[in-house]
Amino acid sequence: MDCLHVQWMLSAFLDGRIVDSEKRSLEEHLKTCAECGGRHAGMVAVQTTLRDVPVRKVDRHLSLSLRSMASREAARRRRQVDFRAKVHDLTGRLSFWASGLMKPLALPAAGGLATAVLLFVAVMTSFQGIISAPQPGDVPTVLATEALLKSTLLDTALEEINVEVLVDEQGRVTDYSLPKDIDMAARQELKREIGKSLLFSKFQPATTFGQPTSGWVRVKFRRTQLEVRG
Amino acid sequence: MPEEQVLLEGLRSGDETAYELLIAHFQQPVFGLVQRLIDDHNEASDVTQEVFLKIFRSVNQFRGESSLKTWIYRIAVNEAYNRRRWFGRHRKPETELEAQEPGRSHLDHLHDRSRSPYDLVLNEEWKSAIEKALAGLNPAFRSAVVLRDLEDLSYEEIADVLDISLGTVKSRILRGRESLRRALIEQFEPARGFAFSPQPAD
Numbered sequence A: 001m002d003c004l005h006v007q008w009m010l011s012a013f014l015d016g017r018i019v020d021s022e023k024r025s026l027e028e029h030l031k032t033c034a035e036c037g038g039r040h041a042g043m044v045a046v047q048t049t050l051r052d053v054p055v056r057k058v059d060r061h062l063s064l065s066l067r068s069m070a071s072r073e074a075a076r077r078r079r080q081v082d083f084r085a086k087v088h089d090l091t092g093r094l095s096f097w098a099s100g101l102m103k104p105l106a107l108p109a110a111g112g113l114a115t116a117v118l119l120f121v122a123v124m125t126s127f128q129g130i131i132s133a134p135q136p137g138d139v140p141t142v143l144a145t146e147a148l149l150k151s152t153l154l155d156t157a158l159e160e161i162n163v164e165v166l167v168d169e170q171g172r173v174t175d176y177s178l179p180k181d182i183d184m185a186a187r188q189e190l191k192r193e194i195g196k197s198l199l200f201s202k203f204q205p206a207t208t209f210g211q212p213t214s215g216w217v218r219v220k221f222r223r224t225q226l227e228v229r230g
Numbered sequence B: 001m002p003e004e005q006v007l008l009e010g011l012r013s014g015d016e017t018a019y020e021l022l023i024a025h026f027q028q029p030v031f032g033l034v035q036r037l038i039d040d041h042n043e044a045s046d047v048t049q050e051v052f053l054k055i056f057r058s059v060n061q062f063r064g065e066s067s068l069k070t071w072i073y074r075i076a077v078n079e080a081y082n083r084r085r086w087f088g089r090h091r092k093p094e095t096e097l098e099a100q101e102p103g104r105s106h107l108d109h110l111h112d113r114s115r116s117p118y119d120l121v122l123n124e125e126w127k128s129a130i131e132k133a134l135a136g137l138n139p140a141f142r143s144a145v146v147l148r149d150l151e152d153l154s155y156e157e158i159a160d161v162l163d164i165s166l167g168t169v170k171s172r173i174l175r176g177r178e179s180l181r182r183a184l185i186e187q188f189e190p191a192r193g194f195a196f197s198p199q200p201a202d
């Protein structure tokens, strides 16, 4: 085995990726050849030193951020799954209805179509109302009330900022959006701050027809105080 | 792996426990890997968060052709690549390294005269030297060496993560280690300019 061949195999040799016969002649060569022996020692040193390089542990801040993000993403996923299930359910009901139940009523063809469209619109409308909930700026009514901020812990150096927050039916924050006019650099920092304070915020959930539901609320953050605007 | 399937089901249906489990299990491996792949350690937290966001958002696209671990590592390596700060600053054409023939540098000859110079150097010095060498390494070689020597992935897993052939894995690891070894020799070379020759005492 010549030196070039040995040097080509050294790395695979370190990882135990060469066959036994090659391994034996390579080991023989390393004993007798100073140059290849030196290279081998060098590679071993590189490998062991690499493993000694310290790596930072996940700190509390990163861990909290990851968990709050995971919680938001899980909620987001549930909304998607719910939406798909509801659409599926609705499609099922509509086709069931179309395929027979209404037929015995023997509506005139034109009348039947009009009824079908009307029913679809009605179902879709209430369905939309439930999943999308009141938008920011909606006037609260008896039927739909917006989420309210109950308490929060805030620590920000910024003067004032409006954040739109999605609150789920249990009063937990599942999503939020920052104003679009904030530049990227400030955004990262702000996301961290706002995310942190929202994690410790408690909201009273919005209601639709008296039932708690998810809904958006606009929260104004100020340096020393905060208020909730409808 | 059946547990993996259960976890994936949970992630796809928005089960909060599944999300927490994934974080708990992979936050340190991902954070560690990212630290080794980018030079600005302050950015590692941000990159790690982006990695997990990508994982959660694309979990429907995971088809189980690779293991969950290699899929997650692939996302992490790609996110690290996307940080131009790392890639842009140290971009080196791969051909440049390819052109270097092993065993032709005068440094090697100087170096090989001493039997084990590695024993002579203090451990701390080595650590900072290797970090510096790693930062200067071609990203393609760097990811291969990091996955092998620091994350302990098999050649097969590395091929999967980096989406390259086994042969390429083998040669990238070899060239990566070789470059690191050379970089170290170069860093310590000036120190060996001192020659202590015994002087007769007056």
Ligand SMILES: [Zn+2]
Pocket (backbone or CB within 6 Å): A002, A003, A004, A006, A029, A033, A034, A035, A036, A037
């Ligand atoms: Zn040799």
